[in-house]
Amino acid sequence: MDVKVFTNAMIYDYDRFIKNGYIRFGKEIVEVDDMQNYKETPGDEVVDLSGYLVLPGFINSHMHIYSTFARGMIVPYNPQSFKDILLQLWWKLDAKLDEEGIYYSGLVSAVELIKNGVTTVIDHHASGMIIKGSLNTLKKAVVDEGKLRGIFCFETSDRFNVDEAIEENVEFMKESSEKHAGMFGLHASLSLSGETLKKVSEVLNGNPIHIHVAESYEDEQDSMEKSGTRVVERLEKFGLLTKNSILAHCVHINEHEASLLKDKGIYIAVNVTSNMNNAVGLPKTKLFKEYGIPIVIGNDGLGYNITRDWMNLYFSQKLLYETPTYFSMDDLYEGIKNGYKLASELLNVKLGKIKEGYKADFTVVKYTPPTPVDETNIAGHVFFGVFDKPDIRYVLVDGEYLMKDGKIHLNEEEIYSAASKVAKKVWKRLK
Template sequence: MKALTNACIFDFQSFKENCYVLFDSEIKEVGNMSEFPGADEIYDCSETIVMPGLINCHTHIYSTFSRGMNVSFDPKDFQDILDQLWWKLDGQLDKKSVYYSGLVYGCECIKTGVTSIIDHHASGIDIKGSLEELKKSICDDLGMRGIFCFETSDRFNIEECIDENLEFAKNKSEKYAGLFGMHASMSLSDATLKNISSVIGDTPIHIHVAESKDDVKDCHEKYDKSIVRRLNDFGLLNNNSIIAHCVHINEEEAELIAQNGCRIAMNPTSNMNNAVGLADYEMFRKFKIPCMVGNDGLGVNITRDFLNIVFAMKNRLNGPTKFNLDDLIHMINNGYEYISNILGVNIGRIEKGYKADMITIPYNPPTPMNSDNAFGHVFFGVFDNFKPRDTWCSGKCMMKDYKLTVDVDSMYSQASKEAEKVWKRINED
């Protein structure tokens, strides 16, 4: 049995001091240090905060290979960003580059305390088998949890996209599962949506919706309806579907999302970076839509998005109290609940019966810290200078004293070689 000792615990619900945590793959017991029964393997957590492993509810692992990529880039609108950068990159990815981008992305997630991710993948050279490569790198080799899908789009072979999503979604474990991925309304014809609708069953979808006004305009001009209405008309808004962004949806669309039991994944930092606007959380709250936080593949440190969503929503909603720390906690817990439900496990708490997905972050509170103000300390003190010391997933130590337990140098070296091949293919295309 393993144990964390002298632990100050905050798990987005409760705050406890001077505790021990007994665990193997699951947390077996949490108690006061005065009653610590001993353990075979002990990690001293003095002067740290113990928290659940963090989650990223919408990302693009393949964005790893965009770092430093030299392509002609002078976008005038969002479509140009896709054409000049992202679609050049994903169109040249094969299985090997998918695998190594996954290893690098996963390593950097572990360094920033992220133990579970929901990924939206695309790779033009190899569609079939690409999700298995992601699972292998993220879940099998690194030990993280991942929910994956392939971004079906008319840019690719539709039958291969459909087969890849359906085949991968057939199997699941406490470490991985599949959704049915689609890019966005503007890259999916009626024929494609009809095809998907005929085979998808009750598999939840994962799709970008109204990220930019381009997507909205395209749908109205071609189909004379809103994006969410279009998806609903094809019967694609399955329960537990992830509708990412929703920057430019209206109230009718919000109501449809709520009625069908879908979730919205908000990505504030990416939205600001792409200058597409910011979603209206007040409308989402009005219709009681469960919202989660993602980063859209912009880096790996999800705490940046935790910070930015608070600041951005205060500005977007034009009021310093229109979005507060309780709203953020609610969104974070929505993410834990969603991943727990999809994978069939309990994550997101430091309690008996929950998976031992945990991180420690050094923190010396300069003012008193208690159950009433713990998240204020975490938000303004810990997230602002976030550097976890240790990371566990299912009780496996993935990082100890800031050092990963895998051969990082070898992984990064091989990833660099694969990235160079991808860049060469892009420039030769």
């Protein structure tokens, strides 16, 4: 592979800041240093990044690509509860997704994710019209054609054919690469019977699960009614709390449930913008912290802008605890770094640092600091100056351009025009 060098760039990976540095890379990073130590090597493809900031490619740790066609969708909608939101909106849409619908929501998402600087996505998928092979269709669109890294699973629930959903997860998890992997997908306790959970426990084989947990209080109520235990206890009882699992939301878990998650290598994916939109409450990150449970950050498929969720997490936690000093930028960056740690383990690669030996996955933004910048204040520059509206110009995965000088590698117009026709067909089926 060709060797590329970014020169004269600001470089930051939430640990180290280089004000004027260079990165030499192929699929992986070969060398990172200050420009003072730069020596040009013949044959290197040199890109001068004066006025640009290089960050690790962004990660979205809980996404629903199937929500793509919800934009502009009109259905009778008057939810009185979270369950109503599922019934009146999301379960109507995912039930009517076919292979073509999955493929085009995957391609549109690839375009949008790249434009938002995301290079790795952890998706939670559901499609009622096709289960078998659905994850491969997603992978084809997002990873093979979109060229992103993707981790996929199918939301097993009693809404769909349980055996088929289980088989789809098991089959997809059999193969992985540096670009893709599977987890065992479960929708949520409230859509899973004890019988289904037992079936899952019999085939899980220590693999990580990806499930919504206590997103609204109804999930806890339902679990108490069904099993006499709370959601996390219920999952524990079936032996489903495996290492590297993602429990999304956990808005309503209590101390006892948090204690069950301690020291298990389990991650809680927080998605505060979606929580606010669904009016379900906010994750209590102090509780998670107290029990040493790492958070990762997703957006629950509410658009594609992951930096918005990063910012909203920071703001919402201050509001929740009514103190401007709780939830620091370090807390936020820890959450972002945890996402890389988890994805690195699932894909068996090194992601998230701009350091020798790590994958050359970058998001490069145009950034002219209006105030002095150095290693002591770069965190604030990035939060307030970049995340608010990242001016993304280059996106790379494995050292390959997904966006170059503002232009993405996919044919956006063609994809959107085809997707719009497919969306029309999906919407027609909702009636």
